Amino acid sequence: MEPGKGDERFTVAVRAVDGAVVLSLAGELDHDTAGPLRGALDAAVGQGDRLVVDMSGLEFCDSTGLNALLHARLSVQEAGGRLELAGLSGPVARMFRITGADGVFPVHTDVAQALRSDHR
Secondary structure, eight states, rough: TTTTTEEEEEEEEEEEEETEEEEEEEESSTTTTTTTHHHHHHHHHHHHHHEEEEEEEEEEEEEHHHHHHHHHHHHHHHHHHHHHHHEEOOOHHHHHHHHHHHGGGGGSSSSHHHHOOOOO
């Protein structure tokens, strides 16, 4: 997927950093905007053993976005890798806490911390 692909309310940029695939999300992730995320996640599975989703630019995430990440997590695990989250804040962090999803994913303060960690 091309950097910044998405509509005006949501974008996802994909890059390789230190052996990991990093997806940087920005804007509002919901039912209407989740397509680019699903595409980027599907393309990233198998591209490396580590997928880091940078959510620091995400202003909103509903259950559609959460479900896309949960599905991708299983796909990445089946491929022998791991999916980690970075930069959860505000309403997005609250939604992950309320649903318990913050206990399902390794969560890091930011991408730099994620890349330094050796979470297994």
